């Protein structure tokens with residue numbers, strides 16, 4: 284560790300001499316400048332307006348056509364080039380030298396299939412669709428970062444790649460962005476999620492496993508239907524499914540390491556429609572979660588075995604499907620080095636006491652697909668202001684965004700990206716030397 288420190292110090296020294304003349308605004312001591320910029324009414328009001336427009340017109344995964352159009356219109360106005368379409372509705376924009384190194388920042392764009400119950404001026408205009416997970420705010424913040432960074436484009440030591448991603452809510456949009464090759468040469472990626480229960484002006488995250496890996500399963504358990512009063516002539520799938528559900532609970536209680544948090548929940552049970560008829564079949568379904576790919580795959584295998592074998596005890600057949608592979612999200616694992624980097628940048632933007640570590644969460648995020656191939660870091664951005672109001676959890680029909688959080692998200696995106704490019708130059712003297720040579 285001491286060695287590392289010395290190497291970094293030496294690199295910093297080299298950096299200072301090479302780049303002293305350019306004085307980049309994004310040197311970490313100046314990071315609060317981005318926050319001040321993002322809070323200026325011309326940036327803040329503009330982000331609020333964008334967020335409200337998107338909120339009024341929520342679109343589900345891979346259908347974000349108007350949202351994507353709005354993003355492109357604003358990028359055009361800012362003079363920022365982009366690739367479109369990427370993964371159907373996605374937009375990938377570029378600020379800086381358009382040359383390596385590349386660092387990416389991501390916002391998800393999709394809404395949820397649910398009815399908004401908040402009564403306000405900018406309520407969803409689409410029945411049965413709502414931005415109840417804050418992705419409208421995520422898009423506005425990334426555009427805010429784009430605006431700030433564009434104003435300092437000459438200081439950017441490489442390229443910031445802005446990823447406006449479709450279909451986070453179970454659609455695996457992140458995977459499609461990767462499949463499109465849009466992030467091939469990117470050195471690191473950052474993403475955030477608004478958090479209604481964290482104080483505004485604070486962020487929280489952790490090194491390593493942060494969100495669980497998540498999968499869904501569905502099983503059809505088939506028997507033989509018949510008269511409920513003559514059970515000996517039927518094969519009862521309701522009883523079989525009931526035993527399956529009880530047995531599934533023993534995977535966690537008896538097979539999983541108690542210190543390795545996991546969940547199996549059966550959330551769906553469909554079968555039977557009459558008081559006196561044993562049905563032919565029953566469909567059950569649910570979700571499973573784990574923090575390592577190994578535990579996750581073990582759960583997947585055991586869920587299949589337990590369902591088919593337990594069903595056979597009651598003479599039923601069962602078929603299990605895992606709704607591959609779009610609904611499978613790997614665990615969200617934050618890169619350890621990026622954790623240190625994040626703490627230092629977020630500390631300089633917000634103040635060190637505003638940056639906290641939190642426990643892992645059983646929820647999941649498709650940002651994890653990026654982290655499988657690129658060092659990535661995900662964090663939560665506080666929105667709570669108890670003096671104003673109590674905010675409901677994401678996916679609630681009463682979910683609200685505290686728009687005062689927008690400048691914090693925009694400034695963090697901009698600072699994390701711009702400073703990371705500076706860090707790459709600091710950490711790899713070879714690149715710096717080449718650059719120096721080019722300039723000669």
Ligand SMILES: *[C@@H]1O[C@H](CO)[C@@H](O)[C@H](O)[C@H]1NC(C)=O
Pocket residue numbers: 464465466467468
């Ligand atoms: C990534 O870099 C390689 C080699 O420099 C280049 O051929 C390729 O076009 C780049 N891909 C993207 C998406 O920029």
Ligand SMILES: *[C@@H]1O[C@H](CO)[C@@H](O)[C@H](O)[C@H]1NC(C)=O
Pocket residue numbers: 505506507518598599600
């Ligand atoms: C289960 O599958 C076997 C083999 O296909 C079949 O013979 C049997 O009738 C099935 N049982 C039920 C209850 O569907």
Ligand SMILES: *[C@@H]1O[C@H](CO)[C@@H](O)[C@H](O)[C@H]1NC(C)=O
Pocket residue numbers: 607608611
């Ligand atoms: C789907 O996921 C399973 C397990 O995660 C994997 O074995 C399989 O290759 C995947 N299929 C596709 C088409 O990606």
